[in-house]
Amino acid sequence: MSAALGLERIGAESMPRAASLLSTEDLTVRFGGLTALNRVNFAVEHGEVRAIIGPNGAGKSTFFNCLTGVLRPSSGHIRFDGEDITGASPDRISRKGIARSYQITNILPNATTLENTRIAAQSRRHGWSLLTHHRAYRDIIEKAEEALEAVGLRGKAGELAANLSHGEQRNLEIGIALATEPQLLCLDEPTAGMSAAETHDTMELVRRIAKNLTILIVEHDMQVVMELAQRITVLHYGEILAEGTPSEIQQNPRVLEVYLKT
């Protein structure tokens, strides 16, 4: 009995299951004296929609920055699709199949909406072609148009990204991420600053794309989280406080104490 328990412990914590698309092992980030993430062990399975919640300063953005290579963790490991990607550069991680949308809109404002997704689609190949006009690569333009279609911006393809509404720019964020054909999509507060109607549309959008993708979503809007996510991870002061289905999280006394009630 105890031996079986011990094995299970090892299986669950030190050795990430082979099936997990993404897993972290004792992931730690320190900024000087501040520990932003403390030995986080975390795993996302293929096809899952996972939400990460937590009060401000819980380490959600730091966690995303580690996954996407913007920050190098102080210690610990990140595995993605069977490969150790700890400390890899953002461009390599993107090519491995992790895409990200940003909390603060991060697009090419002076390019057209289509060019925003086209440049993302182009990164998978053809980036070094020097003497062919970029419009000659029809396949890339088609991919870029598909990405716009998926986020409902096909009709605005020729518009300058800067001229889109806030909500449309937020969706373009997701479109850019989709155009890189990721396996894992990390959404950082996709509905930030949106009206109720726009939030509803974006939730529908995430639900649609979740059919073919694994999604990791940081969100403040509890209603969005509870409706979208299959499982929720609660971060608090850089540590995992709880993990479970939305109903489990809603009933977890510790979570209620630090987060939901405040």
Added chain:
Amino acid sequence: MSRRRTTVYWTGFCVILALLIMAPLVLPEFWRRFLTEILIWGLLAMSSDILIGYTGMVSFGHSAFFGLGIYGAAAALLSVSPPSLLLALLSGLVAAAAAAAFVAYFSTRLRDIYFAITTLIFSQIFYVIIFTWTEVTGGENGLTFSRPPLAIPGLFSLRFAPNTLHWFVLAVVVLSYLLLRRITQSPFGMVLQSIRENEARTRAVGYPVERYKMVAVMLSGLFAGLAGVLYALQNQFAAPDFVFFLVSGEVVIFNVIGGIGTLVGPIVGAAFFLLLREGLSRFFTEYYLIFVGLIFIAMVIFLPQGLLGFARRWLNH
């Protein structure tokens, strides 16, 4: 670009090209030389536009690439007899590309003002080396050499008459323009513009930004070197002054006056600047630079998009 704009563009291109081809037949000797020189400085400015206008990196090191193009050509013309145009071209381009690769390796890790300063420092290092290494470079006095014939070995050989030199320079500049234009429209060029617009985002969608920047600097340096070779052919001397950072500063000014991110703009800027300097220096002798400065300040304030940007907006209205 819409169909109509494409037609307008190519019509304008052909008209200007025809004028530039015919110009040496009607212009007096002084102005023919002047026009050839504008084309050469224009090519240098255009090469730097790849960085300033398309990638968003301001280089203050183009004098080094230009100068190494001149000295590279000089080395080939002085050491091989009879002097060969092809060898001069090759040697100038290799020298400039090597310098560009060296500068690119170190400078592209830095951004904005730090990139600009690094390129400036490297170009000054090249200047000091060329200025002090008298046995090889002639030091302060520079080098003089003779012009090679316009030749393709085994096919033909032609002495450079003043007109043929102008046409040769024109052909090289126009081909470079078409090539650079195509590069800026290529997938690679679109990545450079994406880096200019949003570097972090470009990296996040999967581009190794530093490598793209390195290639951009090398390409830019290569065409600057080509301008250097043309300058060596035109003037038949090399001097350390061309490696000095003032030349780099003028190149940036050509870009700003003409309109960055347009390729043609920098040529227009070079023409405007050189004509202005020529005109003003006749009236105001050594004080002409004060007026050049005043006009430049006024243009930056009132025509921030440069002459070409202004002309475009005016045409669209």
